[in-house]
Amino acid sequence: MSLDSEDPDFVSALARGLTVIKAFGQGADSLTLSEVAQRTDLSRGTARRLLLTLETLGYVRQDGKQFKLSPKILELGYTYLSSIPVWKAAQPVMQQVVDKLDQSCALGMLDGYDVVYIARTPPKHLAYLPVTPGTRMPAHVNAMGQVLLANLSADELDIYFRLAPRERLTKFTLVDEQEIRRTLKKVARDRYALSDRQIHSGIRAIAVPIPSLHGRPEFSLNASAEESRASRSDLIEEFLPILRAAADELSSVL
Template sequence: MEDDRAMSPTSSESPDKEEFVRSLANGLKVLESFAEAEDPMTLSDVARRTGLSRAAARRMLKTLVHLDYASTDGRLFVLTPKVLSLGVGFWSGNGLHDVLQPLLRTLASELNESCSASVLVGEEIVYIARAHTRRIMRMDLDVGTRLPAFATSMGRVLLGGMDEDARRRLLDHAERPQLTPVTRTEVDELLEIISTAQRAGWTLVDQELETGLRSVSAPVIHPERGVVAAINVSVSAGLETPEQTRDRVLPPLRRAAEEAGRSVAVWERSTGRPVRD
């Protein structure tokens, strides 16, 4: 029988030459390149973003198209919704999705607004659950969507769960583009905003990620491990003032976040395994 230790290298170890599959690595590079692009890409775009030769990029793209993970009009390539299935298995089995999805549906129904949950992965938030009522962003959001943490309400409450030094290091090294005319990008200002959110237990971001979009978020706090996720409510910024949004959305949002924290702990006790955050 094989030694299990040989099958479980740590993340800091590099695989042996015989264990490293270069074509798989190149295919993943191509998939990752689309995550950073808002528009469909040409073969040349993909080759430039990945550092692959045009021939290698063409093989990867043709394989993705053949497997229905991408589509093309002969010139431009775009990923298909099938790509989302690659992440569903992880999120649906990690406890957080199972616990938060029904809570989001209830909250969305109460407010008639779209609600989401996310976790922090590096410099980005990754959506792990979502209850959709209407589309108010240019991009489609679903499980697996990644957004910059610094400019999102969920990102800011998640960063509030980090050690202060780690928080500063992350922001210092993160890309912080001016996404809209009002996006806050300065590290010291962001740290102050995040600290305020941490003390208050919620935060509101008004049109910093996208013009016309306002979002209010609260952390999901595990009784022993602190912040494990964030949930938010997204609204159209043109329909009411930020203060009206806060007064309407915040009470049910905070109740849902508190219930989510308790529910995560109950889920862990009932299953005998921790959620993966």
């Protein structure tokens, strides 16, 4: 049950505290009180009380006029991850994929209009991709997101296309609804998705669903590579069988 913010059971202080935590991030690792207030639309007094409370709990630390999140904040994320059986089981399986391909492997799930990365194992070779657990990407242009969207009902997809933003991230990004729908039909038929430079120029990814005995898949697994290191045919002929074997292994473990 989702509460309205005006509901008496809705705890506004908790909601504001989470808003303060979310104010920090890439490019905003250190903020002043005024900056936190501005980013959260809270008064300076409210922002100050919330920051000091978070500092007392150990989730925020203060250095002069600057506030930063402390490493303890990781406990919140890892508490969630440790509650997902697939997260722990996936670690050795994903490492096997990386060892075989020397390319990154990731595990994701849908959350709203995005696919959220809940685990990622990087390759041995030097490569930079700004993806860590918690990273969100538009589901319809991400390979993991596409294989999960392809399993939604027609009504759920209609809602997705009515509400989800479709921003062009590269010149290859799919933004046309009918084109995306045709892609998802093909994904549902083939049981894999291939996203070619749709999110990051020069990056290709292929993903498969992790089969579930309880209905449609909740998680998906991908492998990604720079276009200079893997062609589309490499992803289908070499990556896909390894990913499918890994997904079946995870399914049987779960």
